[in-house]
Amino acid sequence: MSRAAAARQLLASRFPDALPQAQQSWSAVPTGVAELDRLFPAGGFPRGRLATWTPGLGAAALLRVAAVQAVRSGERSVWVDADRSVIGDGWPAGPLLLRPPDRAGALRATAELARSGGFALIVLDGATAEQTDLVRLSRAAHEGGTALVLLNRATALSALRVHSRPVLSDYAWRPSRVGDAADLETVRVRVEARASGWLAHTVLSLPLWHDDLRLSLDPALPDRRGAGR
Numbered sequence: 001m002s003r004a005a006a007a008r009q010l011l012a013s014r015f016p017d018a019l020p021q022a023q024q025s026w027s028a029v030p031t032g033v034a035e036l037d038r039l040f041p042a043g044g045f046p047r048g049r050l051a052t053w054t055p056g057l058g059a060a061a062l063l064r065v066a067a068v069q070a071v072r073s074g075e076r077s078v079w080v081d082a083d084r085s086v087i088g089d090g091w092p093a094g095p096l097l098l099r100p101p102d103r104a105g106a107l108r109a110t111a112e113l114a115r116s117g118g119f120a121l122i123v124l125d126g127a128t129a130e131q132t133d134l135v136r137l138s139r140a141a142h143e144g145g146t147a148l149v150l151l152n153r154a155t156a157l158s159a160l161r162v163h164s165r166p167v168l169s170d171y172a173w174r175p176s177r178v179g180d181a182a183d184l185e186t187v188r189v190r191v192e193a194r195a196s197g198w199l200a201h202t203v204l205s206l207p208l209w210h211d212d213l214r215l216s217l218d219p220a221l222p223d224r225r226g227a228g229r
Contacts, residue, residue, distance in 0.1 A: 029121045029147040032069030033062065033204070039191060040160060041198045045121060045147035049159035050138040052150045056164045058189040058206050059151060063123050066149075067095035075120035078113055082106035083126030103127045110148070111136050117144035125151040161194045167203060184208055 028044030030037050037043050045051050045066065053059050063079075070077035071094035078096040079086070082103055091097045098113075100106040106127045114122055114137065122141075129137065129150060134157045141148035155161045170188035185208060192201040 029066070029070055029075070030073070031062065031066040032072075033065060035202050035204055036062065036191065039193050039200050039202045041193070041195050041200075042160075045149055046159055047120070047147050048142045048145045050134070050141050050148050050150065050157055051160040051162065052152065052155045052158040053162040053164070054153055054155075055151060057166045057187065058164045058191070058204065059162075060125065061206065062164070062191075062204075063125075063149060063151060064092065064095075067121055067123060068092050070121045071095055076118060077121040078119050078123070080106050080110050080113075080122065080124045081126060082124065085126060107133050107137070111140040114140040114146040114148050115144045117146065119144075119146055121147045121149070123149045123151060128152060129154045131156060159195060162191065163194075164189050164191045166190075170203075 027047045028040070028042035029047060030044040031040075040046075053063060067077040067079055076096070077094075078098055079091075081097060081099045084099050086097060086099070098109060100109050106124065107129065110122060110124045110127075113119055124137075127150075129152065134154060137148060137150070138157045140146075150158075167188040167190050171184060172186035174183050174185040187206050187208060189204050189206055190201060191204060193199070
């Protein structure tokens with residue numbers, strides 16, 4: 001082992017928080033999207049670090065893909081739905097869906113799950129985190145070696161900051177079922193990743209599908225179409 005490699009290994013063991021954020025030797029949780037993994041400096045969401053994805057087009061969809069990919073690779077992942085916006089019936093099998101009753105409960109649950117080390121990837125969606133919350137979450141992720149991703153706009157203490165926005169000029173349309181209008185078929189999303197000494201972006205194509213209208217007036221109730229009497 002060279003002196004430089006030995007020095008990097010010593011720094012990693014003694015002062016893990018002092019390493020450059022773009023260091024390629026980080027262990028990471030792959031997202032399952034090759035273009036996205038190449039975009040991130042560690043090849044995925046870094047373990048033991050806090051990452052932030054600003055809410056925008058494609059953010060939740062790509063994070064769900066990452067959560068499913070973690071389970072498919074033999075690890076565990078959890079989605080903490082702080083604002084209870086996810087309908088359980090439409091949640092993919094594999095990742096755990098946790099729906100705490102309030103914001104404080106969501107933050108406490110996320111910190112405990114991250115500190116436990118039992119989950120490779122944790123996504124916290126919908127909870128506004130204050131500075132003290134971010135410090136607590138960052139320490140918990142470091143202690144448990146968990147890749148913790150916040151889906152909100154608070155970027156303080158984040159080792160990786162991701163932003164996505166639509167590329168409106170590259171949308172793909174198709175004729176509707178009745179032929180008198182156009183349905184959106186594919187959207188193009190520009191994803192930008194920032195870290196210490198790192199700035200990169202890519203453009204992804206995301207296919208869309210259209211569900212029939214629900215018959216229930218309450219979005220929290222399941223759709224009973226096709227159920228036996």
